[in-house]
Amino acid sequence: MRAYAPFAAFCLSVAAAAGAANLVELNEPAKIADSFSAKAAVRVLNVWATWCVPCVEEMNDLGTISNTFGTQVSLVGVSLDDMIPGDRAVTKRKVISFLDQKKITYTNIYYRGNNDALGDTLRFNGEIPITIVYDRTGREVWRQQGKLDREKAIGQIRKMLGGKR
Amino acid sequence: MKKKVLTIALMFLAVAALADELAIGAKAPAFSLANAVDGKTYAFKPGDGKISVVFFTCNQCPYAKAFEPRLIEIAKQYASKGVTFYAIDSNDEARYAEESLANMKDRALTKGYPYPYLKDNDSSIAHAYGARVTPHVYVIDQKGTLRYRGYVDDSARPEERKTTGLTDALDAVIANKTVANTETRAFGCTIKWKS
Numbered sequence: 536m537r538a539y540a541p542f543a544a545f546c547l548s549v550a551a552a553a554g555a556a557n558l559v560e561l562n563e564p565a566k567i568a569d570s571f572s573a574k575a576a577v578r579v580l581n582v583w584a585t586w587c588v589p590c591v592e593e594m595n596d597l598g599t600i601s602n603t604f605g606t607q608v609s610l611v612g613v614s615l616d617d618m619i620p621g622d623r624a625v626t627k628r629k630v631i632s633f634l635d636q637k638k639i640t641y642t643n644i645y646y647r648g649n650n651d652a653l654g655d656t657l658r659f660n661g662e663i664p665i666t667i668v669y670d671r672t673g674r675e676v677w678r679q680q681g682k683l684d685r686e687k688a689i690g691q692i693r694k695m696l697g698g699k700r
Numbered sequence: 701m702k703k704k705v706l707t708i709a710l711m712f713l714a715v716a717a718l719a720d721e722l723a724i725g726a727k728a729p730a731f732s733l734a735n736a737v738d739g740k741t742y743a744f745k746p747g748d749g750k751i752s753v754v755f756f757t758c759n760q761c762p763y764a765k766a767f768e769p770r771l772i773e774i775a776k777q778y779a780s781k782g783v784t785f786y787a788i789d790s791n792d793e794a795r796y797a798e799e800s801l802a803n804m805k806d807r808a809l810t811k812g813y814p815y816p817y818l819k820d821n822d823s824s825i826a827h828a829y830g831a832r833v834t835p836h837v838y839v840i841d842q843k844g845t846l847r848y849r850g851y852v853d854d855s856a857r858p859e860e861r862k863t864t865g866l867t868d869a870l871d872a873v874i875a876n877k878t879v880a881n882t883e884t885r886a887f888g889c890t891i892k893w894k895s
Contacts, residue, residue, distance in 0.1 A: 586762040587889060618887065619762045620857045650861065651854050653887040661851075661887035662832045673704065 556634035557641070558614075558627065562648035564656035567613060568673060570642045575609030576645050578669040581683075582657065584615040585633045589682035590664040595639050596685040597666075600692070601641045609697055612643035615663060618650065670695060702883045704723045709749070721830030721849060728754070728840040729828035733788065733818035736804035742816045744786055746844025751783045751873055755837040755852075756826055758791045759807050760798040761889035764834040766856035768811060771835070774852070774867060781874055783813035790826035791834075791892040793819075799892070823894040833888035839869045839879075847873050850884030 571578040581597055583590035596605060601610045614630050617623065627645055646653065648691065650661065659665050659680065668677040668691055677691045722728070723741040735742050740799055744752065755771065757764045770783075775785040787808075791799040801819055808817040820826055839848035850871030853861045865884045872879040 589890060619766050636791060650887050651885060661885040662890055
């Protein structure tokens with residue numbers, strides 16, 4: 536067993552070097568909700584892309600929200616980078632690299648489905664970023680179109696958590 | 701019953717989300733803007749008897765760039781059918797240098813735009829049309845009435861294209877028919893408003 540230790544250490548170091556980004560490919564918007572943690576009292580969905588200036592600007596705030604509330608809040612990002620034609624493998628690597636650079640560890644979806652289907656499911660007009668907050672039952676409680684107002688979002692989450700944290 | 705109420709509520713919300721955009725059937729706003737390529741002023745007078753496409757685009761947005769070849773192709777294809785195209789950049793060049801007149805001219809010449817590339821200096825024309833993103837397209841008929849607004853196509857990847865919003869609308873207007881799909885969701889980069 537001990538003989539495997541160096542190999543295991545090597546694997547871990549490779550994983551660390553590759554970053555901690557968790558990117559899941561999906562083309563059915565109805566399945567996005569499955570990515571939330573069932574235990575979380577609050578669910579936050581953020582639709583973004585690396586090419587979207589306000590999306591990039593708000594990413595640190597989303598990371599802060601994720602770190603602040605821990606397991607009480609489940610954050611899921613939906614990257615629309617696939618909308619730009621090109622080699623998908625290259626684009627995915629770019630998204631992972633971006634998430635690693637920003638130290639984003641919550642689940643992100645690499646969405647490669649139809650835009651209309653996504654707009655219908657999330658009921659938004661296609662303008663990103665958009666952040667939608669749901670309760671544990673999946674009921675929408677709050678949304679912000681455009682760059683996130685961190686304090687408003689945190690206030691809303693605190694309210695939903697009953698003033699805890 | 702609950703499901704029906706929810707469906708109606710969702711439909712209302714979806715319509716409300718698009719409500720701040722220029723309404724289908726409304727008179728299109730006129731404009732008079734400078735073309736980055738030759739410095740000349742181009743005046744769009746809705747109701748001049750021509751079918752027009754007004755679209756909001758820019759230099760920096762990858763999604764707008766992704767649709768650039770498609771818009772050039774459509775503009776060339778429909779020029780022979782009497783359709784006039786106007787490309788408008790409403791982004792604030794003070795905050796985003798890439799949107800300067802010089803850079804606009806450079807892009808238009810490099811890409812061989814078959815339409816004027818107009819600068820909306822104070823973003824007022826984008827506001828008037830209710831444009832939100834780039835690219836965001838509007839089809840206006842001979843009487844100056846808005847007949848279609850939304851995306852060019854539902855995907856920038858030709859192999860995944862299911863709905864051709866712009867050309868479907870143009871074909872209907874040219875044939876004097878009702879546009880089947882008058883409003884679509886324009887995805888893209890937010891317009892960088894002049895503040």
